[in-house]
Amino acid sequence: MKLIRESVPNAVHSFVYNIFYGSTHHCGVDMKVVLLVKQVPDTYEKRQIALDTGLLARDVSEKVVDEIDERVTAVAAELKKDGIASELVAVTMGPADAEKSLRKVLALAADRAVHVTDDALAGSDMVQTARVLAEAAKDADLILTGAASTDGGGSMVPAMIAEILGRPHIVAADSLEVAESSVTGVINTETDKLTLSAALPAVVSLTEKAGEPKLPNFKAIREAKKKEITETSLAELGVAAGPDAAYVRNVMVSAAERPPKEAGQKVSGDTAATELVDFLAARHVI
Numbered sequence: 001m002k003l004i005r006e007s008v009p010n011a012v013h014s015f016v017y018n019i020f021y022g023s024t025h026h027c028g029v030d031m032k033v034v035l036l037v038k039q040v041p042d043t044y045e046k047r048q049i050a051l052d053t054g055l056l057a058r059d060v061s062e063k064v065v066d067e068i069d070e071r072v073t074a075v076a077a078e079l080k081k082d083g084i085a086s087e088l089v090a091v092t093m094g095p096a097d098a099e100k101s102l103r104k105v106l107a108l109a110a111d112r113a114v115h116v117t118d119d120a121l122a123g124s125d126m127v128q129t130a131r132v133l134a135e136a137a138k139d140a141d142l143i144l145t146g147a148a149s150t151d152g153g154g155s156m157v158p159a160m161i162a163e164i165l166g167r168p169h170i171v172a173a174d175s176l177e178v179a180e181s182s183v184t185g186v187i188n189t190e191t192d193k194l195t196l197s198a199a200l201p202a203v204v205s206l207t208e209k210a211g212e213p214k215l216p217n218f219k220a221i222r223e224a225k226k227k228e229i230t231e232t233s234l235a236e237l238g239v240a241a242g243p244d245a246a247y248v249r250n251v252m253v254s255a256a257e258r259p260p261k262e263a264g265q266k267v268s269g270d271t272a273a274t275e276l277v278d279f280l281a282a283r284h285v286i
Helices: 067-081 096-108 127-135 156-166 220-222 269-282
Strands: 002-007 014-018 032-037 040-042 063-065 086-095 112-116 142-146 169-173 175-178 182-188 192-201 203-208 229-232
Touching: 002 156, 002 203, 014 192, 032 156, 032 175, 032 203, 063 067, 063 096, 067 086, 067 096, 067 203, 086 096, 086 127, 096 112, 096 220, 112 192, 127 156, 142 156, 156 169, 156 229, 169 182, 169 192, 182 203
Parallel strands: 032 086, 032 142, 086 112, 112 229, 142 203, 169 203
Antiparallel strands: 002 014, 002 192, 040 063, 175 182, 182 192
């Protein structure tokens, strides 16, 4: 991986650091790009925790494609348009109704899709999710994913996939350039602008700045209905995964609804200062 670091707002101090990840992979014109897709509760609706499981209640609002995945799909569409990617494959892990989200990505750009669905995967953590997605996407030249999902926000699954597959990972790139045998991403932090390059095959996670989502037209929606979605299970993947296969797991002890907000205590008059001090002292703030 090649790293170029530029100071912001100026580039007086810069350096280049090279790390090599094995031999260079040559894709030629046959570059398979996998888009990792996640179905999430609508971002703009209220979200709730299921009190019986301690997990996000996914059935209380409309399920949609994660917005950041739509932006990743827009980036992939440009790679296909420019002749860099020869095939775009959408991959998701989720229940049967996640097919709806896959159909939208097929309408936006993907040529076909893979849907990993298995009852044993319900409630999987990031490690188990990464193990499954890595297996499903292992034959890709380039794996593109959002930097963080809107429902979990863990931001660790892309790195875990890269670790499992032994591939370089460009983290949270704001823009992307892909050549025949390498990929380059630009990352903007609070203080630096980093340019990272890696040999293919690789994993790249993208931020919301990387692409602008588009609405599919009627023709694309109609054509998406005819595109192939391959449904596969853990047994067919040859992977033992899910909560029961985890080395360690979280166990919910209890869960309760957030108590309603109560009106705050008001202080006024000559005793206001004394009342305020007493209030803070009683709560061990002072």
